[in-house]
Amino acid sequence: MDLLNAFVSLANYVLIPGIAYGSQLALGALGVTLVYGILRFSNFAHGDTMAFGAMITVLMTWWLQSLGVSLGPLPTALLALPFGIAGCILLLLATDRAVYHFYREKKAKPVILAIVSLGVMFIMNGIVRFIIGPDDQRFLDGERFLISAGDFKKMTGLEEGLAIKTTQVITVITAIIVVSLLFWFLNRTRSGKSMRAYSDNEDLALLSGINPERVVMLTWVIVGALATVAGVLYGLDKSFKPFTYFQLLLPIFASAIVGGLGSPVGAIAGGFVIAFSEVTITYAWKKVLGYMMPDSLAPDGLVQLLSTDYKFAVSFAILLIVLLFKPTGLFKGQSV
């Protein structure tokens, strides 16, 4: 029995990666949920929007690196992030003008808009592959670890190491800042309130003189910022590869639906539910259980419930459970 080591091991492999991944999913799901709440369609291009914003950031990071600019221990990508956000917002606004605007005027059915977003996804995916190629790109620099496993062992004298990556800390801090800003904006400012009003009841909002085009524009601006931040954080933490962003679509949508589509609080909760389920179910529990149980009972196998290749199955299973038992999600979302 060695609970302390068990806890450190758990924190190292489950808690900390889970929190970081959960923050990334939450930011992604917020974007999906905002589009759903205000523009009223499922935006399948969101994964590729994230990839686009991240790509601009990667390119800017490389440029800054070639100029010799750096943030010291922090990754240069943070400096490039505002450019990525700006690029992504411009792309989204242009897309809205060229594509979505027409269907909004026509009051097209949500499912038509969803199909349109498939077309947008194709194009964004094509642009990203065209510019940066389909391969893995590394753009992380600066200090890799805040605490490395070796240092931690020396510091505490424990058998198990606890490694905290810089990117994980940055992910969590950035996510907290972004989410607080978003909630401050939605709850305290006039524009934010008009957005919520529009989301709640379109007709009533129009009657009270809210300009719908302005609300839509604001939404795209926020979605662009959220998508880029989520994309860059994910890219820093893992690596940047266009196809993985497309694959993120499933966990992101699962998060948004689990939380309740259209509900920002739900999106955050959903992100963490999905992330923690994914990590705990695909984690090999041998070590933790080995510390917690007496030697005679220590498990032989890896005690891994599912291989990591099945992580999509976890999001999917949770999604099914929610659809079967609580279709509006944890925090009552909209249902059309």
Next chain:
Amino acid sequence: MNDIVRNVGLFAIVGVLILLTGFLQSWNAALLILNMGLISAVMALGVNLQWGFAGLFNIGVMGFVALGGLATVLVSMPPTTEAWAVGGLRVMLGLVLGAATIIAGVLTYRTMKPGRARAIAMIVVLVAGFFIFRAVLDPGVELIEAVNPAATGYLGGLGLPVIVAWPVGGVLAAGVAWLIGKTALGLRSDYLAIATLGIAEIIIAVLKNEDWMSRGVKNVIGIPRPVPFEIDLQNDPGFVERAAGIGFDPVMASTLYVKLLYAGLFLVVLVVLLWLAQMALASPWGRMLRAIRDNEVSAEAMGKDVKKRHLQVFILGSAICGIAGAMMTTLDGQLTPSSYQPLRFTFLVWVMVIVGGSGNNFGAVLGGFLIWFLWVQVEPMGRLLMDLITAGMADGYWLKEHLIESAAHMRLLTMGIVLLLVLRFSPRGLIPEK
């Protein structure tokens, strides 16, 4: 009358495009486009059934196509007797236990009174069942995968003729569609989309990882063929003589002959399915579906069972995609799970249906041929375009190299633009619904 002339004209244009490929590039390339075009047309027919007839948004086509591919392996490969001997029964028992767990879970949910006790009982049943399932399955899997892993390492198939796999692929896809439909239909349309997107990813993950079943990323090669091998034809004096008689050399003649045989088989399937789909469209059942699609609320008020009809058409459409998937794997002669890409297998089929004309079976078929032709030909066209653009640049200039290298990604861009343009300016497609 005018419509018929126009539609025949459209098909003729596609025919001419394929013929042009034959004259300008090679007849082998042209026949390859024709064969894949036939398969794409079948897929488009399946999606059209779901979207065009019933307005169901299925973006998991890839998964059903892959299930068809799995069916060819399970049906036509020779069984690995040694693997069956060491772990076959154990794995089968494991699968039965897995299914029993789910059934027990559902029964618990159905029979007990709602409340906390029911939730706990159900979770206990499912979790305990999962561990028993793994405990039985895992050792068997290990034993099977240890049997000559370089060549087999899987259970093999039933050793039946490969044509049998086509309907079996349809049945497999239908089974999975039933599971998905049961849970996700009747809710919002987006939910079905997400659920199908998810199941497609999971099916691919299973194909990639369950080596005992599909050899995973080691691929299954040498799937039996319904047509003779080229090399056998070339060694057949009678065939060589006949080829010489019409002025072909034996290699060329044998490759073309084999492709034509495939085309004939696929054409039979396509015609049968097209006929069935046309009959369905004109039947009272088809009218009911369209009524539901156009106004669900009023159809329901008229006493139509919306959920049941949706489930039926979802299963049928998915089964057709499964058949197409089995046909494709037969044509390839191998199952390569890593080649299944959602952009290629799900979204491209959607482009076919929408460009061709959703709600019209002939439109879907036309879209299948046309978009497949574009998909194949956009790459060389893109390269040509890039060569043109970069002609003025010096060799070795980074932009020139980058542009030429990226020509391969023109496909996605083009397909996206085609889809958006059609949706915007001709939302009913090339051959609109009547």
